[in-house]
Structure formats: C-alpha cells, structure tokens
Amino acid sequence: MISTHTALQAACLFYGLAFIASLTTLQHRRVLIAALLIPGLAASLLIVVLRYHQAWPMLPLHLTPVAVLLCLGLLYPIAANAAESALQQPVQRSLLAAMVLVAACTLCFPKDFYLPFVKSKTLFAHAFLVFGAIGKACFLVSVSWALAALMQTRHAYSTSHLHRAMHRCHFWTVWGFALWTISMFNGGLWSYFGWGTPVVWEDPAILTTMSAWFFYACFLHLHLTRSWTLTGRAACAVVGGLAVLALTFLPDLGPFRNPLQL
Amino acid sequence: MKTLIIHCWHAMASIRLTIILCILLTLNAAWGYFCLHGNASLYMPMNDMGLIPWAKTYGRSSLLLTAWFFLLLFLLALLVCNTFTCTTDRVYRLLRAGKTTSPMCLAFKLAPHLMHYALIIILAGYLCSYLFSQVLTGQTLVPGTHLSLPGAKGQVTFTSFAPEYYQGQRLDFFTDHILTPRAHLLLSSENSTREAILTATRPVRFQGYTLHMIDFAPKSLGGMNMPTRIDLHIRKDPGVFLYLSGMALFSIGLLFYVCEWILLKEVNKQSV
Numbered sequence: 001m002i003s004t005h006t007a008l009q010a011a012c013l014f015y016g017l018a019f020i021a022s023l024t025t026l027q028h029r030r031v032l033i034a035a036l037l038i039p040g041l042a043a044s045l046l047i048v049v050l051r052y053h054q055a056w057p058m059l060p061l062h063l064t065p066v067a068v069l070l071c072l073g074l075l076y077p078i079a080a081n082a083a084e085s086a087l088q089q090p091v092q093r094s095l096l097a098a099m100v101l102v103a104a105c106t107l108c109f110p111k112d113f114y115l116p117f118v119k120s121k122t123l124f125a126h127a128f129l130v131f132g133a134i135g136k137a138c139f140l141v142s143v144s145w146a147l148a149a150l151m152q153t154r155h156a157y158s159t160s161h162l163h164r165a166m167h168r169c170h171f172w173t174v175w176g177f178a179l180w181t182i183s184m185f186n187g188g189l190w191s192y193f194g195w196g197t198p199v200v201w202e203d204p205a206i207l208t209t210m211s212a213w214f215f216y217a218c219f220l221h222l223h224l225t226r227s228w229t230l231t232g233r234a235a236c237a238v239v240g241g242l243a244v245l246a247l248t249f250l251p252d253l254g255p256f257r258n259p260l261q262l
Numbered sequence: 263m264k265t266l267i268i269h270c271w272h273a274m275a276s277i278r279l280t281i282i283l284c285i286l287l288t289l290n291a292a293w294g295y296f297c298l299h300g301n302a303s304l305y306m307p308m309n310d311m312g313l314i315p316w317a318k319t320y321g322r323s324s325l326l327l328t329a330w331f332f333l334l335l336f337l338l339a340l341l342v343c344n345t346f347t348c349t350t351d352r353v354y355r356l357l358r359a360g361k362t363t364s365p366m367c368l369a370f371k372l373a374p375h376l377m378h379y380a381l382i383i384i385l386a387g388y389l390c391s392y393l394f395s396q397v398l399t400g401q402t403l404v405p406g407t408h409l410s411l412p413g414a415k416g417q418v419t420f421t422s423f424a425p426e427y428y429q430g431q432r433l434d435f436f437t438d439h440i441l442t443p444r445a446h447l448l449l450s451s452e453n454s455t456r457e458a459i460l461t462a463t464r465p466v467r468f469q470g471y472t473l474h475m476i477d478f479a480p481k482s483l484g485g486m487n488m489p490t491r492i493d494l495h496i497r498k499d500p501g502v503f504l505y506l507s508g509m510a511l512f513s514i515g516l517l518f519y520v521c522e523w524i525l526l527k528e529v530n531k532q533s534v
C-alpha cells in the first residue's frame with residue numbers, strides 16, 4: 001500500500017514539474033500545467049484521506065501543510081483566473097512556487113509521527129483545521145496577487161493592472177481573514193470544551209495564529225482606509241504576508257528527514 | 263478640561279494608532295511564540311491560578327521569557343481603548359446619517375462595527391476568565407463516590423463508566439483504546455436530581471460550575487484491571503458567557519459584512 005510519504009514525494013514532483021512548465025513559453029502550457037496539477041492534487045488528497053482514515057474520529061495532528069496544499073490546488077483554477085495575461089502569469093507562477101515550497105518543506109520536515117489524542121474527537125477540532133487550512137490558502141493567493149501587483153509597478157502604463165491586482169488581493173484577504181477568524185473561534189470553543197480554559201498554553205501555535213490574525217487585521221485597515229499607496233500595500237502584503245504565513249507553518253514542521261528516502 | 267478630553271478621545275480614535283498597534287501585536291505574538299516554545303510549563307499554571315497570582319510568581323520570576331506577555335496585555339488594553347473610541351465615533355456618525363438610509367442598508371453598514379465591539383467583548387471575557395475564575399483541580403472520583411461543590415448545596419455522584427472504543431485496527435497504538443470516556447453522573451440539588459454524561463470534550467454544567475474531565479483510567483480494554491477513575495477540573499468562570507457571546511456577535515457581523523461585500527462591493531467592482 002502507498003504510504004503518505006510516497007504520496008507526498010509524488011505531490012512534490014508533480015507540483016515541481018507544473019512550476020517548471022509555468023516558466024516555459026510552450027503553446028499548450030496551460031494544458032500541461034493542468035495535466036501535472038491533477039496528479040499532484042490527487043496525491044495531496046490521498047495523504048489527507050489516509051491520515052484522516054487512520055485517525056478518525058480524532059484529528060490527525062499536524063496535517064495543516066498538506067491540507068493547505070490540497071486547498072491551494074483546488075483554488076488554483078479560480079485563484080489564478082485573470083483576464084489579462086500580464087497578471088495571470090505572475091499569479092500562476094507564484095502560486096505554483098508556493099505549492100512547491102509548502103510540499104518541499106512538508107517532505108523535508110515532516111511532523112506526521114504524532115498520534116492523535118482523545119480530546120481532538122470533537123467537531124470544533126476538525127473545523128479548526130479545515131477553516132484554518134482554507135484561510136491560509138486564501139492568504140497565500142492574496143500574496144500571489146500582491147506580488148503580481150508589485151511586478152506591475154515597474155511599468156508606467158500598468159496602473160489599471162495594479163489596481164485590478166490589488167482588488168483581487170483584497171478579495172482573497174477578506175476571504176482568508178473571515179475563514180481564519182472562524183478557525184480561531186473553533187479553536188477557542190475546542191479549548192473551552194476540552195480543557196475548560198480560554199487558552200491551551202501547551203500549543204504555542206496559538207501565537208502564530210494570533211500573529212497572522214493581527215497582521216491581516218492591520219492589512220485590511222490599511223486597505224479600507226487607503227492609508228498607504230497601492231505599491232506600499234502590495235509590498236506589505238508580500239513581505240509581511242510571507243513572513244507571518246511562514247511563521248504559521250513553523251509549529252507543523254518537524255526535524256529534517258531525507259526527502260528521497262523511501 | 264472638556265477640550266482635553268475631546269483631544270484625547272480623538273487621539274485614541276485614530277486609525278493610524280490601530281495600524282501601529284496591530285503591527286506591534288503581530289510582532290509581539292511572533293516573539294511570544296519563540297518564548298512559549300519549549301517553555302509551556304511556565305504558562306500552564308495561569309489557567310488554574312489566574313492572572314494576578316501567576317504574574318506575581320511565574321511571570322515575575324522569569325521576566326525574560328514572560329515580558330512579551332505583559333507587553334501583550336498592555337497592547338491589547340490600548341487596542342481595546344482605540345477600538346472602542348474609533349468604533350463609537352463611526353457608529354455615532356452612521357446613526358445620525360441613518361435616518362435617511364434603509365434599515366437593511368444600515369444593518370450592513372453597522373456589521374464591521376459589530377465585529378469591533380464583539381472583539382472588545384471577547385477580550386473582556388478572556389480577561390474576566392483569567393481574573394475571576396474559581397478553579398478546583400485534582401478532584402478524582404471512582405464509581406460510587408461523590409463530591410460537593412463549594413458554596414453550593416449540590417452533590418455530584420459518579421455512577422458508572424461506559425466508554426466507547428476505537429474501532430478497527432487502523433492505528434496499532436489505538437487498538438482497543440478508549441476513544442470516548444463516557445462517565446455517568448448523578449447531579450443532586452435540594453429540589454431535583456438529574457443524570458448527565460461527562461466526556462473528555464463535553465463538560466457538564468451544574469449550579470454555576472462546569473465539570474471538565476481532565477484524565478481518566480483505564481485507557482484501554484487491556485487495562486481494565488486498573489481501578490476506574492475520572493480526574494476533574496471544576497471551574498466557575500464568569501468570562502465564558504462573555505467571550506462566547508462575543509464570538510457569536512463577531513460571527514454575525516462577519517456574515518453581514520461578507521454578504522454586503524459580495525452583494526454590493528464585488529458587483530460594483532469598486533476601485534481600490
């Protein structure tokens with residue numbers, strides 16, 4: 001039977017190839033990317049199914065990176081959809097790069113050896129994982145659009161592109177923020193029903209989650225009040241977004257393991 | 263004096279202050295992650311002993327590792343003041359202008375403000391929880407025994423243990439392991455008696471207290487020769503209602519905001 005490690009190796013390979021395909025100028029590039037993404041997506045789905053099958057009805061621990069990978073793959077067709085190719089290409093490339101990075105980090109620093117625990121047998125725990133993973137994927141999509149917006153700033157003629165890219169960035173940030181908040185509330189309810197306390201200090205991930213929430217609250221305020229210039233906001237979304245999202249992945253990464261080991 | 267108050271109010275209501283505070287809170291929480299990582303035992307007692315006794319003991323003795331937490335409290339206090347003043351200003355303006363807008367439109371416009379007020383309620387709930395909770399730890403019951411709740415005339419009797427086991431052999435470790443430790447309790451007060459089921463994720467409320475199962479034995483079918491017992495934490499937490507209400511309010515506000523945003527702003531494709 002195929003193991004989750006092998007499936008992750010396959011996912012990493014297919015996402016990597018899809019990223020390389022996105023860098024080429026082939027005529028049927030989009031078809032090729034789709035053809036490579038589908039098996040990658042299937043491999044990610046297989047890992048989630050296998051881990052859930054083992055742990056059900058408890059929560060498989062540290063599944064978030066793979067769940068984010070799956071969500072990114074599912075969101076990709078909608079997320080990278082833009083009328084202008086000037087925006088589409090950088091968004092596609094950065095999204096695929098993000099997928100490769102997440103897959104490679106999960107493969108090299110796995111933390112799938114933790115056993116589930118009895119207190120995770122609650123709907124709130126599952127909702128915490130699911131909403132959190134979709135929220136994080138939305139944030140990564142918003143970073144991709146912000147990156148596309150930043151690339152437009154080099155061209156004087158592309159102000160409308162910059163506006164459109166930042167509009168999409170904001171769209172994905174709002175979705176990410178809403179889902180992230182719902183995930184945090186589910187985490188709070190899980191904490192109350194499981195331990196009777198508002199905060200479970202055993203898990204430092206609460207602080208990385210909080211850090212990302214405050215960052216995106218700040219970004220939304222910047223956007224809604226138009227306090228900074230568009231370029232400033234795009235830079236903030238890229239640099240700050242990548243930093244806080246990297247931080248949120250930290251608690252789910254374990255010690256180094258040879259990625260080629262079977 | 264009045265001018266000074268108005269000046270302070272406006273300074274506190276600044277959106278720039280919100281942005282600065284959010285950036286500082288982002289950085290502070292990131293710093294906190296590195297301080298908490300590997301040092302959870304320093305913070306865990308706060309859940310049982312409350313904020314003030316924790317700050318005077320653990321907090322003060324390891325200031326290098328806990329400074330971020332005190333800074334977090336300070337920043338959150340500032341954020342609450344800033345959110346309250348800023349939101350109240352805007353709500354006041356909205357309500358004054360609201361006479362000419364439809365109730366539905368006004369409800370949509372008030373949604374973000376509802377979320378801001380809800381955030382204040384959540385934070386107040388957490389603070390209440392850590393300041394005023396009464397916690398009784400280390401309450402162990404075996405079948406047939408009972409305990410009395412302090413200051414209440416009720417009695418909790420542990421009648422029987424009916425666990426649910428892990429099905430199948432998907433994870434070797436969990437074969438025959440208890441998945442749902444189901445404890446049957448009899449809750450007797452002066453006027454009535456009722457039965458309740460306590461599990462690891464389903465607390466039982468009784469006479470203002472909440473009973474939480476922290477641990478149990480035996481853990482598996484093979485361990486049935488171990489004496490059956492449940493370990494309880496009994497809490498009287500006045501903050502729970504506040505922060506749960508805050509979460510519900512925030513969710514309602516969020517729902518309205520997303521609906522308005524999808525229905526109106528996205529359709530109109532407003533400029534950024």
